[in-house]
Every structure is written in C-alpha cells, then in structure tokens.
Amino acid sequence: MIELDIRKKLLGSQGEFFLDIKLHIKQGEFVALFGESGAGKTTLVRCLSGLADPDEGFIRVNGITWFDSAKKTKLPAQQRRIGYMFQDYALFPNMSVRGNLEFALRKGADRQRVNELIEIMALGELQHRKPDTLSGGQQQRVALARALAAESHLLLLDEPFSALDQETKVRLQDEVLQLQRHFGLTTMMVSHDVSEVYRLSKRVLIIEQGRILREGSPAEIFGAGQASGKFSFAGEILAIEAADVVYAVTLLVGNQIVRVIATSDEAQHLKPGGRVTLLSKAFNPVLVGC
Amino acid sequence: MIYDWQPLLLTFKLAFIATLILCVIGIPFAWWLSQTKMRFKPVLETLVSMPLVLPPSVLGFYLLLAFSPTNWFGGGLEHLAGIKLAFSFQGLVLASVIFSFPFLVHPVQSGFQNLPSSLSEAAYTLGKSRWQTFVHVLLPNIKPQLLAGGVLAFAHTIGEFGVVLMIGGNMPGQTRVASIAIYDEVEALNYAAANFYAFVLFGVCFTILLTVYLLNKKFVTRLGGA
Numbered sequence: 406m407i408e409l410d411i412r413k414k415l416l417g418s419q420g421e422f423f424l425d426i427k428l429h430i431k432q433g434e435f436v437a438l439f440g441e442s443g444a445g446k447t448t449l450v451r452c453l454s455g456l457a458d459p460d461e462g463f464i465r466v467n468g469i470t471w472f473d474s475a476k477k478t479k480l481p482a483q484q485r486r487i488g489y490m491f492q493d494y495a496l497f498p499n500m501s502v503r504g505n506l507e508f509a510l511r512k513g514a515d516r517q518r519v520n521e522l523i524e525i526m527a528l529g530e531l532q533h534r535k536p537d538t539l540s541g542g543q544q545q546r547v548a549l550a551r552a553l554a555a556e557s558h559l560l561l562l563d564e565p566f567s568a569l570d571q572e573t574k575v576r577l578q579d580e581v582l583q584l585q586r587h588f589g590l591t592t593m594m595v596s597h598d599v600s601e602v603y604r605l606s607k608r609v610l611i612i613e614q615g616r617i618l619r620e621g622s623p624a625e626i627f628g629a630g631q632a633s634g635k636f637s638f639a640g641e642i643l644a645i646e647a648a649d650v651v652y653a654v655t656l657l658v659g660n661q662i663v664r665v666i667a668t669s670d671e672a673q674h675l676k677p678g679g680r681v682t683l684l685s686k687a688f689n690p691v692l693v694g695c
Numbered sequence: 696m697i698y699d700w701q702p703l704l705l706t707f708k709l710a711f712i713a714t715l716i717l718c719v720i721g722i723p724f725a726w727w728l729s730q731t732k733m734r735f736k737p738v739l740e741t742l743v744s745m746p747l748v749l750p751p752s753v754l755g756f757y758l759l760l761a762f763s764p765t766n767w768f769g770g771g772l773e774h775l776a777g778i779k780l781a782f783s784f785q786g787l788v789l790a791s792v793i794f795s796f797p798f799l800v801h802p803v804q805s806g807f808q809n810l811p812s813s814l815s816e817a818a819y820t821l822g823k824s825r826w827q828t829f830v831h832v833l834l835p836n837i838k839p840q841l842l843a844g845g846v847l848a849f850a851h852t853i854g855e856f857g858v859v860l861m862i863g864g865n866m867p868g869q870t871r872v873a874s875i876a877i878y879d880e881v882e883a884l885n886y887a888a889a890n891f892y893a894f895v896l897f898g899v900c901f902t903i904l905l906t907v908y909l910l911n912k913k914f915v916t917r918l919g920g921a
C-alpha cells in the first residue's frame with residue numbers, strides 16, 4: 406500500500422509549474438502514468454524511488470515512512486527495495502549482461518534467479534556480451550531483467566517497451582504481467598502507448614502539467630466502455646487537403662495511415678499535428694486472424 | 696665513460712611515489728569535484744588549475760618559503776614529526792603532488808562528469824552503497840581517463856625542473872633528479888653526460904605516451920565496436 410502526497414516545483418518548457426500529486430496505490434496494483442512528455446511523470450517515479458526529493462509532502466509505503474518533509478525524514482534509495490527500469494536503461498557498460506543481473510542481486514539472494522531471468526527474457530545467447538554491443542530492444546530486455554533481479558516489492562518502469570518491435574513487445578508484456586501477478590509486485594509504469602496501458606494496467610492516471618487530470622480503468626479513460634458497437638481510435642492529424650466541397654483528412658491511427666472525409670465545418674477546428682478521436686459504427690466488421 | 700644512473704633512478708622513484716599519492720587523493724577529489732554543487736567550486740577549480748599557468752619558479756618560491764624551518768608550517772612539521780621538507784626528497788614529493796595535481800584531476804573529473812548520472816542512480820536503487828558504486832560502476836567505466844591522468848601526472852613529474860630547482864637544490868641521491876642533472880652537466884660543458892640523461896628521458900617519455908595512445912585506441916575501438 407502506497408500513500409503519497411507530494412509537491413515539487415518543476416521547470417517545464419512553458420515556465421515553472423508544480424507537481425502536485427495525491428495518490429493511493431494498493432498492494433499488487435498495476436498503475437500506468439499516461440501523459441505528454443514534460444508533464445512530471447518521470448519526476449513522480451523518481452520521487453518514489455528516492456532519487457529525487459519532493460519539496461514537501463510525504464510518501465508512506467506499507468506503513469513505513471519513505472519521505473516526510475514535515476519530520477525531515479528520508480529513506481535513502483538504497484533501502485527502498487525497488488526495481489527501477491530507467492528510460493535510458495542505465496546498463497553498466499563494464500559488465501556483461503549476466504554481470505549486470507548478478508550485480509543487482511541482494512545480499513544472500515539465490516543466484517538461480519539470474520538463470521531464470523535470462524531464460525524468461527531470452528537472453529541466453531547474449532549473456533556474455535557487453536551492453537554496448539546490443540541493439541536498443543535487447544538492452545531494454547536486459548534493463549527489465551535487471552529491475553526484476555533485485556527482488557523488489559515495487560517495480561517502477563519508465564517507458565519499458567518503447568524500443569521493442571511488436572512481436573517482442575507483446576511477448577515481454579505477457580511476461581511482465583505474469584511476473585507481476587506471480588510476485589504480487591506493485592508496479593508503476595510510465596507510458597505513451599495506449600495499447601500497452603490497456604493490456605497491462607488496472608488503473609491509469611492521466612498526468613498533465615504536474616497534476617492528475619483524470620483517473621480510472623483504461624476502459625473508462627480511453628472510452629471503450631461507452632463505445633459498444635462503435636470503433637473509437639485515437640489519431641493524429643497528418644494533413645488536411647481541400648477536395649471540392651469537402652476536406653480529406655489524413656490521420657495516423659496506431660501504425661496505420663487512414664484518410665477520412667470531413668466537412669468544412671469540421672475541418673475548421675482541425676489542424677495538422679492535432680489529436681482527434683475517430684469514431685465509426687461497426688455495421689459489418691470483418692475480423693481476419695493474423 | 697661511466698654514466699651515473701642515480702639521477703635517473705631518483706627521478707623515476709619520485710615520479711612513482713608522487714603518482715601513487717596523487718591517485719589516492721586525486722581520484723576521490725576529482726569525483727567529489729564532479730558531483731559538488733558548492734558555491735566555492737570555481738575557486739577550488741581555479742586553485743587546482745593554477746600550476747598549469749603559473750611559472751614553476753613562482754610556485755617553487757612560495758613552497759620554499761612554506762617549507763622553510765623558520766616558517767610555522769615547515770618548522771612545525773620538522774618539530775613535531777621530524778619531517779624536513781626544504782631541500783629533501785620528501786619536500787620534492789609534496790611539491791610534485793601539488794604541481795602535477797591538475798594533470799591527474801582534469802581528465803578524471805571530466806571522465807566522471809561524462810558518465811550518465813543514471814549509472815550511479817541505477818546502482819543506488821539496486822541497494823549499492825556510494826563506495827560500492829564508486830568501485831564497481833564508476834571507476835571501471837572511466838579507465839581511459841584514469842590511465843591518461845595517471846600517465847600525464849607521472850610524465851609531468853619526470854619533466855619538472857623549475858620547482859625542483861627552487862626547493863630541492865642539487866643534492867646527489869636526495870634531490871638531484873635527471874632534469875637538474877642535465878642542466879648541471881651542460882653548465883660544466885659535459886655534453887656527453889647531459890646527452891645521456893636527456894636521451895633516456897626522451898626515450899622513456901616517448902614510450903610511456905605511445906603506450907597510452909595505443910591502449911586508449913584499444914579501449915575506444917572496443918567501446919565503439921557496437
């Protein structure tokens with residue numbers, strides 16, 4: 406059980422703003438932080454890990470105070486027992502893949518865990534290589550394995566699957582979900598990817614300018630709940646072209662580029678780079694296995 | 696003609712001891728300097744760099760004053776610990792450490808600064824202490840800079856002349872290092888002996904630097920082989 410109520414001044418692209426977050430997370434819960442870059446998601450995760458300090462507030466985990474500005478107490482990052490996967494992976498260049506995992510073991514931990522993780526993450530052939538010789542996706546797998554090797558109670562994942570191809574991503578997401586449930590790991594994940602948030606998390610917090618704008622289950626937040634019989638996609642406008650009396654709007658939905666028609670009234674409010682929700686009635690959907 | 700090896704041996708002994716001391720104090724200091732956000736950091740950095748720009752005779756002069764038994768520092772040391780700094784080997788070691796300090800600290804400090812901070816942060820979240828992180832994560836990842844710093848400090852101590860002349864004098868076996876011996880032999884118009892010392896120093900310094908560049912190239916190609 407995590408109770409957190411913190412404030413911290415941050416410097417964003419549009420000047421100063423306050424990270425102001427109040428949060429309860431249940432034991433074993435999988436929470437996703439969703440929002441634009443620079444909204445304060447990573448700072449929140451860093452405060453939880455002990456690598457950054459809030460200006461004021463408190464963080465309590467399972468009844469133990471990790472941080473309290475009023476009492477001036479702070480538990481150092483070393484004693485918080487967290488598994489933190491960094492956005493830049495932070496693999497130790499001087500150690501092999503196996504060395505990185507072994508370094509993460511706590512005192513007296515079972516060394517067998519390293520072998521298990523190497524197998525789960527399919528790192529067997531890479532285990533004696535140095536991180537610099539691996540691809541981005543491979544490094545990401547090692548970083549994830551290392552965060553899990555620490556046998557922590559709390560897993561913090563900062564964009565954990567961003568550098569992976571679709572196939573590896575789905576496989577690893579399954580593994581993480583299994584491990585997370587198996588160990589009852591309370592997990593907080595920073596992500597920009599709707600499908601990832603949907604698959605993994607039970608609760609999403611939409612963070613904007615340092616505050617929780619909305620929170621709820623992924624289905625509530627991303628709208629699938631009310632959209633029965635309708636498709637609803639989040640898309641980004643790539644281009645708007647005039648075609649006779651209507652406009653052709655080119656959208657990026659997931660990895661697909663689609664073109665839809667908009668009336669001139671609708672097109673007035675749209676501009677390239679903006680985000681839209683594309684709704685469509687499912688009259689006659691055809692599902693093709695792949 | 697029989698050549699006197701003593702000044703050369705003394706030179707290498709001095710350089711070796713000074714470099715050892717420099718590594719012990721300079722590397723932790725460089726790390727601290729790379730981390731600190733203290734207000735006086737620029738002042739400290741300036742002090743560390745001063746030997747780079749100061750004429751050796753200036754530094755030598757002030758060290759001589761400080762080391763003098765009539766001064767509280769030199770006198771106190773001699774009185775309390777029995778260490779005589781002026782015109783002694785110990786004095787040369789101390790002066791060399793001060794004089795070669797920036798040559799070790801600069802490369803090592805920039806090595807620490809160029810490491811992504813997430814490396815030590817990752818080690819902290821894995822429960823490793825600052826010391827464990829320093830030894831197992833930070834130091835192994837700045838090997839080229841450590842090597843460069845150590846070798847530069849060593850080579851620079853070998854080549855030092857002005858400071859040594861000011862505070863060491865020219866006592867055989869005590870303070871008569873090779874660079875002083877060369878000057879001495881030239882004064883005495885003994886060019887063959889001067890050439891001998893000069894040639895050995897040239898050869899040794901060339902070999903050391905060449906080794907560093909070759910080793911660093913190996914490091915770099917190994918790191919860049921991704």
